[in-house]
Amino acid sequence: MKDVENISSMMAELGQRARAAAKVLATAPAEAKTRALNAAADALWAARAEVIAENAKDLEFGRDKGLSDAMMDRLMLDEARIQGICDGLRSVAGQDDPVGAVMAEWDRPSGLHIQRVRTPLGVIGVIYESRPNVTADAGALCLKAGNAVILRGGSESFHSSRAIHAALAAGLREAGLPEDAVQLVPTRDRAAVSEMLTMTDYIDVIVPRGGKGLVGLVQREARVPVFAHLEGIVHVYVDAAADADKAMRVVMNAKTRRTGICGAAECLLIHRDQLAGLGTEIVKALLAAGVEVRGDAAIQEIEGVVPATDADWGTEFLDSIIAARVVDDLDEAITYISDHHSQHTDCIITEDDGAAAEFFARLDSAILMRNASTQFADGGEFGMGAEIGIATGKMHARGPVGAEQLTSFKYLVVGDGAIRK
Amino acid sequence: MKDVENISSMMAELGQRARAAAKVLATAPAEAKTRALNAAADALWAARAEVIAENAKDLEFGRDKGLSDAMMDRLMLDEARIQGICDGLRSVAGQDDPVGAVMAEWDRPSGLHIQRVRTPLGVIGVIYESRPNVTADAGALCLKAGNAVILRGGSESFHSSRAIHAALAAGLREAGLPEDAVQLVPTRDRAAVSEMLTMTDYIDVIVPRGGKGLVGLVQREARVPVFAHLEGIVHVYVDAAADADKAMRVVMNAKTRRTGICGAAECLLIHRDQLAGLGTEIVKALLAAGVEVRGDAAIQEIEGVVPATDADWGTEFLDSIIAARVVDDLDEAITYISDHHSQHTDCIITEDDGAAAEFFARLDSAILMRNASTQFADGGEFGMGAEIGIATGKMHARGPVGAEQLTSFKYLVVGDGAIRK
Numbered sequence: 001m002k003d004v005e006n007i008s009s010m011m012a013e014l015g016q017r018a019r020a021a022a023k024v025l026a027t028a029p030a031e032a033k034t035r036a037l038n039a040a041a042d043a044l045w046a047a048r049a050e051v052i053a054e055n056a057k058d059l060e061f062g063r064d065k066g067l068s069d070a071m072m073d074r075l076m077l078d079e080a081r082i083q084g085i086c087d088g089l090r091s092v093a094g095q096d097d098p099v100g101a102v103m104a105e106w107d108r109p110s111g112l113h114i115q116r117v118r119t120p121l122g123v124i125g126v127i128y129e130s131r132p133n134v135t136a137d138a139g140a141l142c143l144k145a146g147n148a149v150i151l152r153g154g155s156e157s158f159h160s161s162r163a164i165h166a167a168l169a170a171g172l173r174e175a176g177l178p179e180d181a182v183q184l185v186p187t188r189d190r191a192a193v194s195e196m197l198t199m200t201d202y203i204d205v206i207v208p209r210g211g212k213g214l215v216g217l218v219q220r221e222a223r224v225p226v227f228a229h230l231e232g233i234v235h236v237y238v239d240a241a242a243d244a245d246k247a248m249r250v251v252m253n254a255k256t257r258r259t260g261i262c263g264a265a266e267c268l269l270i271h272r273d274q275l276a277g278l279g280t281e282i283v284k285a286l287l288a289a290g291v292e293v294r295g296d297a298a299i300q301e302i303e304g305v306v307p308a309t310d311a312d313w314g315t316e317f318l319d320s321i322i323a324a325r326v327v328d329d330l331d332e333a334i335t336y337i338s339d340h341h342s343q344h345t346d347c348i349i350t351e352d353d354g355a356a357a358e359f360f361a362r363l364d365s366a367i368l369m370r371n372a373s374t375q376f377a378d379g380g381e382f383g384m385g386a387e388i389g390i391a392t393g394k395m396h397a398r399g400p401v402g403a404e405q406l407t408s409f410k411y412l413v414v415g416d417g418a419i420r421k
Numbered sequence: 422m423k424d425v426e427n428i429s430s431m432m433a434e435l436g437q438r439a440r441a442a443a444k445v446l447a448t449a450p451a452e453a454k455t456r457a458l459n460a461a462a463d464a465l466w467a468a469r470a471e472v473i474a475e476n477a478k479d480l481e482f483g484r485d486k487g488l489s490d491a492m493m494d495r496l497m498l499d500e501a502r503i504q505g506i507c508d509g510l511r512s513v514a515g516q517d518d519p520v521g522a523v524m525a526e527w528d529r530p531s532g533l534h535i536q537r538v539r540t541p542l543g544v545i546g547v548i549y550e551s552r553p554n555v556t557a558d559a560g561a562l563c564l565k566a567g568n569a570v571i572l573r574g575g576s577e578s579f580h581s582s583r584a585i586h587a588a589l590a591a592g593l594r595e596a597g598l599p600e601d602a603v604q605l606v607p608t609r610d611r612a613a614v615s616e617m618l619t620m621t622d623y624i625d626v627i628v629p630r631g632g633k634g635l636v637g638l639v640q641r642e643a644r645v646p647v648f649a650h651l652e653g654i655v656h657v658y659v660d661a662a663a664d665a666d667k668a669m670r671v672v673m674n675a676k677t678r679r680t681g682i683c684g685a686a687e688c689l690l691i692h693r694d695q696l697a698g699l700g701t702e703i704v705k706a707l708l709a710a711g712v713e714v715r716g717d718a719a720i721q722e723i724e725g726v727v728p729a730t731d732a733d734w735g736t737e738f739l740d741s742i743i744a745a746r747v748v749d750d751l752d753e754a755i756t757y758i759s760d761h762h763s764q765h766t767d768c769i770i771t772e773d774d775g776a777a778a779e780f781f782a783r784l785d786s787a788i789l790m791r792n793a794s795t796q797f798a799d800g801g802e803f804g805m806g807a808e809i810g811i812a813t814g815k816m817h818a819r820g821p822v823g824a825e826q827l828t829s830f831k832y833l834v835v836g837d838g839a840i841r842k
Contacts, residue, residue, distance in 0.1 A: 026782075026783075026785070027782050027783060106804065108802065108803070108804055110797065110802065112793055112797060112802075114803060114804075119785055119815075121815055121816075122785075122815065200640075204815060204816075205816065219621075225646065225816050243838070245838065246837070246838030249838050249840050250836075250838060250839075250840060252840075253840035253841060254840075257840070257841055356835075360833050361447075361448050361521075362447075362448060364447070364540055364543075364831060365831065366831055366832065367831065367832045367834060368831060368832070368833050368834065369834040369835070369836070370833075370834070370835045370836065371835065371836045371837055371838050371839070372533055372834055372835065372836025372837075372838075372839040372840075373836075373839060373840045373841050375840075375841040376531065376533060376834065376836075376839070376841050381529065381531065381533075381841065382529070382535060382832070383527065383529055383535075394540075394542055394543065394625060394829040395542075395625075395626065395646050395816060395817045395829070396816045396817040398829060398830060398831065399831070399832045408815040408816070408819060409819060410785060410786060410787055410788065410789060410819065410820070411787065411788045411789070411803070411820050412781050412789050412791075413788060413789065413790040413791070413793055413797065414777075414790070414791045414792065414793065415671075415790070415791065415792045415793025415794075415797075416667070416792055417664070417666065417667030417670050417671060417792050417793075418671075418792070418793040418794060418797070419670050419671060419673075419674035419675075419678070419793075419794045419796075420674060420678055420794050420796040420797050420799075420802065
């Protein structure tokens, strides 16, 4: 009880500081933010040896905790990865500043001139898990958009995140911006997460990046608005009118390029007319590439396919596994996907413009693709520089969330003594 | 307990029907929606005698309940007002359909073509109070944007809203669209409101339109995302560099044109240098127009001004009352407004471009005005056709909420077999 009270007052203090910093950030010149990000990259690179030493503590903690190889790999930092984080900071620094951009302007018969102008959201809370680079990416994007941010990294990356955060703080100091613009929650206690989810006075929006446990906690407890980031339960549908070569290339890339990212394909739907030829070839190619194919009754006929269970449909494997089933037509494909996807990314392979249009119209995924790998579901690939994640909700931000999506807007209305009749 | 259970299952049924209707609406042709709205206007006009008869029941209920004259006036429908509602329906019908509009599109070096396209939000819940016309306005805007809507009107306008809703239903039938696209909660029981606020499976966003009681309930109970509509605690600041004529015109219009709307001025700030001349003239003009001026110590010196109490600062009077105080400079004005406004609409009267720029930059109201009456805070005056309200939150929708603000978007990505490196 005592601890929770302490955490509550500690978080409130972080919140107050973030609010104060947000006021300064909201009107900070673009140059100051750019300078802070470039200086942070310099500071991080200069401190790479210390960062790697801090990261070693996290790796040891992870080993003791028995983390999987995949998780240990996500956690690990070396010079090349730190170089990548520095490049990311410089890339965000180099983007256009979204704050103050005029989104639209028009005149009214009343004599008013109206502008719709981008403004920061205020204070953003980012809750994430093991990858330490999110500390830099999320911190940089929030700062670019003129927001203060409270970062709550996973307990596994505690020391690494602290070391990266120190570089961000150094950058802010060098640019004369308040250090409180980017704060890192200084405890591993999970009570801090619950606190963030209900700090409506101090946090304007929560960006949760993590697995089912975190998503569930957010859905139960959040009082602060949330940019939902659900899993990527990504479907690829090979239509009756699919081109064989495109289908093979796209499915293989969508599943096997990297299996652990949210844009990786998790379920393959094959039109019944394609099953005997192209469909079988694709399944065989997946098996040959070492992918475990969990099929429905029809696909189980192909040698090497294992039977799918109910739990395999609508599941994010994030592994070298794919569920596969046959559908009778486009309508069945769309209905099935509607019932099983997470509104993240879904794809149709077809040469039929009508089928593509129907797929695009009837599904309401954040990203819909035609004849392109779902692994393109990424802010960088969309040309947004960096991303804080792929939002799957429908409110405010959707799809890849870059600096521009971390803003709000206001109307500036100018008259010359105009009064309303 | 029994009643609450019944309401819970009744609301769930409404929700299921709304979800089903939303699926149809999402891909309904623009012409069908236009036709439904025009047909609803025809049906409403044809039924005007019945609507007025139903309204009479509400007026009787209101009299028994002892509603104020202002509230009785808001509730009352006559032919002219019904004509106004019909005009509103036709005006929304005539607007461009937002669904499917391409907001942006671009090509990527990977060969992808990316489009950002408007989509409906899904199911919208609108909770409002006494004005029966909101039934038509909100229903029409939600429909235009391809959303299903669940309307929960105030108990005072129960019969009037039912009669207006019947006309909307007739319009939907005539256009071959599902009647469940616009549903009206068929009970006065307030438990239905609590139910709506937590129906995350069936409602995508809540638009609350009402006073402090409703706002508080929403803040405590809502699990569904909310487009915050706080009160309009609207400030007008007469700067040192104000033009006397513009200041007089704008302040008088902002306060007295209509006192019961959310854009009406509630607090007047006068720069100390203006107090002796222009400031005193404005206060005298307000008094002469029958406005009660509640002043700070300096303004109390003017004859007829009554002393303001602490409760008068940051208060929405919605009446012929204004709080008034003197500030030493622009900085004090901005700080005071930041601490007391509701981020709705605030105005500066000045000829000084620097002062206006600082006012615009440092305040984060949804609408900021210069030398223009705050009574222009209105979707119609902004050129948006109609509005469901003026949102004061920072997420998704802000300022006047028209059909366009009731949409989300998705990305449509087309390749030609593109795979990610």
